[in-house]
Amino acid sequence: MKFAFPVLLATTLLTPFAVFADPRVDAVLDQHVLPRFHALTDATAALANAEDCDVVAEWDAATEAWIAVSHLRFGPTEVDNRAFSLAFWPDPRGSTPSALTTLLSDDAPAIADVSIAGRGFYALEYLLFDDAFSDVDGRCDLIAGLAKDANATAQAIEADWIDHYADLLRTTGNDTYRDDTEALQQLYGAITGGLDFAVTKRLGVPMGTFERPRPRLAEMRRSGRSLDNVAVVLESLEEMTLLLAGGDSDGVIADQFAAARLALDNVGEIEGGADFSIVADTSGRFKVEVLQNRISEIRTYLSEELGPQIGVIEGFNADDGD
Amino acid sequence: MATRRGFLAGLIATGLAPVPTWADAGNPSFLSAARTPEGNFVLAGLDESGGIRFSIPLPTRGHAAAAHPHRPEAVAFARRPGVFALVLECQTGDVLARLDSPEGRHFYGHGTFDPSGDLLFTTENDFEVGEGRIGIWDARRGYVRIGEIASHGVGPHDLRLMPDGSLVVANGGIDTHPASGREKLNIPTMQPNLCYLDMDGHCLDQVTPAYHQASVRHLSIRADGMVGIAMQWQGEVRTSPPLVATHMRGEAMRELGAGLDLAGYVGSIDFSGDGTRLAVTSPRAGVAAVFDTTSGDLVLALENDDVCGIAASKGGMMLTNGGGRVFEAHHDTTELAAHDLSWDNHLIAIPQGLT
Structure with missing residues (x-):
């Protein structure tokens, strides 16, 4: 791990080399x-x-x-x-x-x-x-x-x-993406970021805490799109994940998203599921929590399997943002 | 203050010190929070060789820490938007006190002692109004909260004590609210600043970066009062302006280097021991960069994956990364140690002198 660069980081680090x-x-x-x-x-x-x-x-x-x-x-x-x-x-x-x-x-x-x-x-x-x-x-x-x-x-x-x-x-080999790994990393980060946002915001905000659920903060509850938005996210992220993985020969990615879809349908079946108002009662809340867990499992799978497979290492500090 | 220092030093020299010193905690030189392979969190004390002198469990992910100038006490701050900080006895691992942020406030993960070690200052968010506060805690009386002052900005992150006894705070400018976690609420309108404050909360001097989306985050102070400033760009990465700067009160902010080389994101900053160099890390670029504080030139750039913690050491600069490694940097980097941990953002030097 010994790298020493003389002055002018820009010219040494950003070595352009054209690749397909x-x-x-x-x-x-x-x-x-x-x-x-x-x-x-x-x-x-x-x-x-x-x-x-x-x-x-x-x-x-x-x-x-x-x-x-x-x-x-x-x-x-x-x-x-x-x-x-x-x-x-x-x-x-x-x-x-x-x-x-x-x-x-x-x-x-x-x-x-x-x-x-x-x-x-x-x-x-x-x-x-x-x-x-x-x-x-x-x-x-x-x-x-x-x-x-x-x-x-x-x-x-x-x-x-x-x-x-x-x-x-x-x-790649430009100011924004030095190599293909950085391009892959950007796309991979979009998927994990989308999953995280679904878990912590789209679902997490109305969930609040067990003592204090916040159904009135649910995303687009007025139009009743709250749950639909999560469905759209999952459908779009599955598409992107399959493309970025270059296939899904053992069907694991499709299975993971199907499990989340099933959990989502279980929320949708209940009255008050569409706008997440069900988080205010215990059994409804549990169903939303299951959906949250299924999405977190996709996230875990990606960081353990897809990330390393495409050469992306998630940085503990690089991802922190503080 | 000199009297008190002399008094304590005298007591310690006679071996009659009534309180333990940093020597009793294994004489660590640095503090850093870390994540274990099992996903638990600790605060560790590191020596100059990168060895771990102590490791104390934390209930959640830490961020930075503050070392008491005399006693082997470390304040470990929970990561933003944390609502508690733990005062740890580093010899025994005991929790001496727990700081809970008041109702309607959360911590940002940084704090600092005054030189006597009597007072602790913490950066806080008064989140219903979205204004920064600095909490003041009395370390002589079990870290009871004794007051607060305005930070004169939004999102105060790091704060330091100036050589003249005033405070300097990095108001990052980013408004967040615990109801939406770490989501940034005002990127289009954010107004970061660097503010010098007296203990009564008056803003003595305030400077703003040239670009309003350059969030002022972390600070290092040189003995003559020069402030090293590390910023994080909130716009599109390729448009990032310079993100490292120095400032002397009464003068303009002086920018160093190129923001793009640091991937628009500086994680940590520290002056070298002799003050001739200012070193920063960017975990996103995987780079540690060292600037000459006189010429402003970039003199060294070291590649290092997920590097973030940085602090002046006897031999140069000490670096830590998310892979658990500890390095020393002079003209190149030498790996000192590798631990089965992920070192978190900041490596905090323990004040040397009385220990």
Whole structure:
């Protein structure tokens, strides 16, 4: 473990050498990342082009398209806070309704100038489903404005992916990805990050503690999408995992996701499962906990099997973020 | 203060010291939290050769620690958003006291003693309003909380005592709330700063980094009052500005190196013993980088997987990584020891002199 570099880290560490892309990276880009961001552009365009403000179906489709890429939080989504402006959640201080009130006021600023809490799919959910906003003045115009704003953001993300970002991952040896391992690591981290977010936030936030469950903090409970979002996440992450693993010859990955899907269906069967209001009673809570455990098991499997298999070592400190 | 030091030193010299000293805990030079292979957590004392002098179990993952300047007492802080810290007797492993953050507060994982060892300062989040606080605890009376002052920013992370007795705090600028765990709530609008404070909580001086998404996180102080600053970039990695800086009160912040070389993320920072070098680690880049504090030039870059802990040692800089290894760095790195542990973020030097 002896490496000594003279001055100028940039030139010594970032040695460029052109290589052909790892086929797993190509597969993830061509069959998952690019088509799914394109689907987000399309779905938000349909939302933005709606004739009136009765857009529940369009919002639902666009939200689903977002949830399916919400684990891809690097590169184009992180420019100019694009991802935050599409999806500001969790919102522990309830910033979204107050930002919406600002946007509905007489001297409202431009949408792009307000707090990101007032933009995107979560803000639209309030306007579409929360009684407090059901017949306020300016609601229709604001729905249209937020829809156009979300579509512009989705277009910008997709354009960046197509213009240059996909190539950075395909042809490594650049400032962003020094080699294929770093590209694989980025994609692998998106999967584990997506699973972690599902466990600790989408499920963990409403679970709260046994003594104090927090069902009213459940993601998108107003529209009843809470459980559906987890289903979309699992479906999208399974797709990406299979592509990144380059197959699933023994069917272990599919089995793991199927077990989680079964646990998810068990939650969905109960009244109050769709919006996680069941976490407030013991038996319902137990079913959500089982779902949480099944997803954690996928996470463990990935770090023990898939990570090492594709040459990714998870760093205790590198992943800490403190 | 000099009187008190002299008094204690005198007592210790006569062998009549009524209290144990760091020598009784095996004379460790450093503290570090770690994870065991079984997934448990400990606070360990390390010597200059990388050997473990003691290892005390912690109930949850630790972050940084604070070493009492005289007594073999270490305060182990739970990782953010932790609500407790344990004061450990390092000779016996006993828990001497437990600090619980007050209602509506959590710790960030860092704290520091004043030079006398009488007071302990902790960085805290007043999370309903999203404002930083510094808690003050009386180490003479069982670490009872005696007050708090504003940190003059959001998300105070590391804090240090300045040579003149004031405090300097790294207000990272990132708003979090325990209801959403470690989720960052204000990246688009975050405003980090470095604030110098007197003990009454007045902000004497405040500087902000050139880019508002450069979160000021960790600090090291040189004897003349120069502050070494380590930042973490919250934007897209490839757009990262420089993330290492030095600052002298009344002057502008001076940036060192390139943020991209450090993968947009600096984990730990420390000045060398003689103050001529400032060393940082980036576990994400797998690099330790050493800067000349006079010229500002990068003089050494050492590759080391998941390296994070760093502290000045007698022979240069001591490094620890997530693979359990301990290194010493001069012109290159020499592995001193390998333990079956994952060393956590920070290697904390135990004040030498009276021990």
